Amino acid sequence: MGKLEHPSNENSKTPSSPPSAVQADSELSEHDETDASPSSSVLSGVLHGVVFSVASLEAPFIVSGRDLVNKIYQKASYEYDPAISLFDNTIWTYGTDYALATITAGFAIWILQTSNRSSRDVHKRVARASATMLILYSVSTGAGAIAHQHFLTVESRNSMVFRLLWTICVGTVYLAAIPMGIIGSECLRIFQPRPNCPPLLKTIPLVTNAYWMFYGAIGAIACALGFMSFQRPACDIFIAGCTQTPSTFYFLAFLVSVEHPLITKFMKLYGVVGFICNAFLLPLYPILVRNFSLATTNTVLHTNLCIAWSLQGLVLQRVVKCLVEETTHNEQRQEQLRNKKVL
Numbered sequence: 506m507g508k509l510e511h512p513s514n515e516n517s518k519t520p521s522s523p524p525s526a527v528q529a530d531s532e533l534s535e536h537d538e539t540d541a542s543p544s545s546s547v548l549s550g551v552l553h554g555v556v557f558s559v560a561s562l563e564a565p566f567i568v569s570g571r572d573l574v575n576k577i578y579q580k581a582s583y584e585y586d587p588a589i590s591l592f593d594n595t596i597w598t599y600g601t602d603y604a605l606a607t608i609t610a611g612f613a614i615w616i617l618q619t620s621n622r623s624s625r626d627v628h629k630r631v632a633r634a635s636a637t638m639l640i641l642y643s644v645s646t647g648a649g650a651i652a653h654q655h656f657l658t659v660e661s662r663n664s665m666v667f668r669l670l671w672t673i674c675v676g677t678v679y680l681a682a683i684p685m686g687i688i689g690s691e692c693l694r695i696f697q698p699r700p701n702c703p704p705l706l707k708t709i710p711l712v713t714n715a716y717w718m719f720y721g722a723i724g725a726i727a728c729a730l731g732f733m734s735f736q737r738p739a740c741d742i743f744i745a746g747c748t749q750t751p752s753t754f755y756f757l758a759f760l761v762s763v764e765h766p767l768i769t770k771f772m773k774l775y776g777v778v779g780f781i782c783n784a785f786l787l788p789l790y791p792i793l794v795r796n797f798s799l800a801t802t803n804t805v806l807h808t809n810l811c812i813a814w815s816l817q818g819l820v821l822q823r824v825v826k827c828l829v830e831e832t833t834h835n836e837q838r839q840e841q842l843r844n845k846k847v848l
Contacts, residue, residue: 554723561747602650612818679724686717686752767827779816
């Protein structure tokens with residue numbers, strides 16, 4: 506990430522020349538996406554969306570073994586069998602879901618408020634994508650909370666209303682891969698053109714927003730059609746989470762590679778932990794459901810989600826903040842140089 510610029514002798518002679526960071530950002534406003542044709546992005550997004558959706562169905566078997574997983578991940582296609590379908594309705598589950606919905610919405614608002622101090626559209630796009638991802642988390646857990654609190658019988662869960670509600674709950678997890686990937690793409694568009702861009706950051710390929718949109722849409726469509734539905738509806742979430750793998754590592758590649766004084770090593774560590782620690786829930790879930798009640802299992806899972814999503818929100822807010830403060834610093838410096846020239 507570009508470092509804060511300091512006035513040099515050359516700059517003092519030519520105060521009208523904008524700092525490299527601001528100049529690079531200004532150029533982005535004129536030509537934002539020239540990296541790939543729309544058709545190739547769409548086709549690649551669709552293809553990879555199908556591949557990762559299919560691969561995600563196999564992920565639990567790879568991690569925990571086929572014999573164990575066959576007892577837990579039993580297909581339902583939104584037709585739940587009273588003999589084997591399990592769904593918790595205690596306050597431990599829906600209460601923590603409501604808490605998650607509130608926390609993630611709060612982080613989204615904080616990020617948008619942070620971006621209000623900048624007038625640059627390229628910065629606001631990062632903020633909007635970050636807020637969208639967190640709002641999708643909020644919608645997902647909010648829908649899940651309503652489902653766990655009010656759909657108390659298998660008969661009620663076999664209704665069209667529950668299917669719609671649970672499709673929203675799980676579908677938004679698939680869709681969250683879209684803004685997550687876009688955050689990485691927008692950040693690369695800002696920092697790669699800068700003269701002081703780290704060599705490692707320059708090697709990361711720039712993926713178009715259209716790719717991420719079609720990639721995430723494929724999983725959401727498969728979810729709505731019932732291809733990712735299980736007798737334990739919680740299993741649907743794990744499959745959806747697996748499809749976030751490409752967008753997760755894409756953003757982390759940017760975060761780890763970027764160099765900026767406001768994005769410290771500790772912030773990078775927080776980001777890696779926040780975006781990775783949910784992966785451990787996939788092998789942990791079969792262990793929990795075999796040894797603990799559903800209420801305890803869901804409370805443990807939601808606690809982990811709270812930690813992970815809070816760290817994600819914190820890191821994304823810091824990325825937006827560094828862009829805003831960098832711009833403010835450079836604009837103030839330019840104003841000071843102009844004033845000196847007038848004097």
